[in-house]
Amino acid sequence: MKPVKVGVLGLGTVGGGTVNVLKRNAAEIARRAGREIVVTRASAKDLSKERICDTQGIILSTDPMDIINDPEIDIVLELIGGAGLVKEMVLKAIENGKYVVTANKSLIALHGNEIFAKASEKGVIVAFEAAVAGGIPIIKAIREGLSGNQIEWLAGIINGTGNFILTEMRDKGRDFDDVLAEAQALGYAEADPTFDVEGIDAGHKLTILASIAFGIPLQFDQVYTEGITQITRLDVEYAEQLGYRIKHLGIARKTSEGIELRVHPTLIPERRLIANVNGVMNAVLVKGDAVGATLYYGAGAGAEPTASAVVADVIDVVRALTSDPENRVPHLAFQADSLADIPILSSERFKTSYYLRLNAEDKPGVLADVTRILADHHISIEAIIQKEPVGDETAIPIILLTQITLEKEMNAAIAKIEALQTVTGKVNRIRLETLK
Numbered sequence: 547m548k549p550v551k552v553g554v555l556g557l558g559t560v561g562g563g564t565v566n567v568l569k570r571n572a573a574e575i576a577r578r579a580g581r582e583i584v585v586t587r588a589s590a591k592d593l594s595k596e597r598i599c600d601t602q603g604i605i606l607s608t609d610p611m612d613i614i615n616d617p618e619i620d621i622v623l624e625l626i627g628g629a630g631l632v633k634e635m636v637l638k639a640i641e642n643g644k645y646v647v648t649a650n651k652s653l654i655a656l657h658g659n660e661i662f663a664k665a666s667e668k669g670v671i672v673a674f675e676a677a678v679a680g681g682i683p684i685i686k687a688i689r690e691g692l693s694g695n696q697i698e699w700l701a702g703i704i705n706g707t708g709n710f711i712l713t714e715m716r717d718k719g720r721d722f723d724d725v726l727a728e729a730q731a732l733g734y735a736e737a738d739p740t741f742d743v744e745g746i747d748a749g750h751k752l753t754i755l756a757s758i759a760f761g762i763p764l765q766f767d768q769v770y771t772e773g774i775t776q777i778t779r780l781d782v783e784y785a786e787q788l789g790y791r792i793k794h795l796g797i798a799r800k801t802s803e804g805i806e807l808r809v810h811p812t813l814i815p816e817r818r819l820i821a822n823v824n825g826v827m828n829a830v831l832v833k834g835d836a837v838g839a840t841l842y843y844g845a846g847a848g849a850e851p852t853a854s855a856v857v858a859d860v861i862d863v864v865r866a867l868t869s870d871p872e873n874r875v876p877h878l879a880f881q882a883d884s885l886a887d888i889p890i891l892s893s894e895r896f897k898t899s900y901y902l903r904l905n906a907e908d909k910p911g912v913l914a915d916v917t918r919i920l921a922d923h924h925i926s927i928e929a930i931i932q933k934e935p936v937g938d939e940t941a942i943p944i945i946l947l948t949q950i951t952l953e954k955e956m957n958a959a960i961a962k963i964e965a966l967q968t969v970t971g972k973v974n975r976i977r978l979e980t981l982k
């Protein structure tokens with residue numbers, strides 16, 4: 547059979563890694579796909595730049611449209627990233643009857659509904675395994691491996707840069723900015739690293755996971771996102787003393803009232819496997835009604851781990867080129883005409899436990915005031931510790947763990963605690979999940 551011709555848009559970290567894996571493993575890939583797969587064209591903004599891949603034998607150009615409009619190209623790999631012009635490129639590639647493989651989470655989270663509709667209309671596939679959790683085949687696991695289950699919830703460390711920063715801060719006491727600069731140099735961080743540290747990148751990935759888990763349209767604008775920039779070394783230490791680790795989690799949970807979609811720092815018991823996922827590694831815990839809890843772990847960013855997922859998609863696409871278009875795995879796991887209109891809950895309706903850290907004057911009645919406010923809002927306390935003042939401070943840190951409560955009640959209680967004369971500054975609140 548004729549080789550399948552691939553055009554690569556973008557020769558950065560992921561594009562370069564993908565070319566390398568496709569070349570190095572060409573023989574095994576052909577045995578798996580049933581056809582030879584060859585990169586014949588690639589585009590990059592600056593052709594004079596040094597590359598991590600060997601581009602010999604590949605026709606290079608600076609204009610991605612040269613590839614998109616080339617009738618010889620069967621599959622377009624969109625590895626540029628970002629959601630602006632790239633959306634038009636992908637739509638044009640689909641219009642031209644190309645199959646598309648992308649690692650672009652923002653593109654799928656923001657424009658996936660439109661892109662998949664267009665792809666279905668044209669009878670082509672848009673594959674996006676590399677968009678979530680780098681090399682971990684989490685899309686395939688949920689969309690195919692767990693398709694007999696009702697997914698109840700999932701929780702994941704789905705931003706490698708954020709996890710790398712939290713790990714280095716905890717283990718080595720390093721500065722936030724210093725670790726972030728290293729993550730950028732290693733090619734883990736987004737072009738705009740605030741996407742990593744403010745939870746936007748994780749929000750894009752959670753949007754995609756929630757859609758394939760629950761059969762709902764992609765709706766990034768409904769995701770609650772909170773970053774890691776407010777986490778201090780003190781919180782990390784106190785959490786450890788209480789037997790918890792702080793991780794930046796993306797959580798999607800189906801309740802009887804709707805779906806919680808949230809990204810925020812979270813205390814989790816240190817004995818959970820996921821609490822011990824460190825550095826740039828990602829992990830996703832998925833709870834299905836039949837299978838129970840399952841955990842997927844691996845490298846969430848980097849050239850070849852991401853390339854691993856891109857190439858697997860290319861092989862899937864090559865296999866599907868000859869299959870019945872009506873009988874393919876649907877883009878969002880559920881048939882396009884069967885997506886459900888389940889409400890996404892506002893953050894006030896989240897139900898979770900909390901870690902609270904506040905600074906208070908060291909005098910009688912202070913704790914009583916705090917606990918009375920919590921009781922007035924039906925919030926039960928799980929644990930409470932009072933620490934020595936830090937440095938020259940006279941105020942004492944008080945740390946509380948609560949049982950599960952409604953976020954609306956917690957917001958109101960925090961406002962009242964912060965208004966107490968004896969409490970100084972803000973209450974630092976971090977959500978806590980036992981992930982049982």
Ligand code: HSE
Nearest residue numbers: 705706707734736847
């Ligand atoms: N910036 C992302 C991360 C890259 O750190 O996880 C992989 O999506």
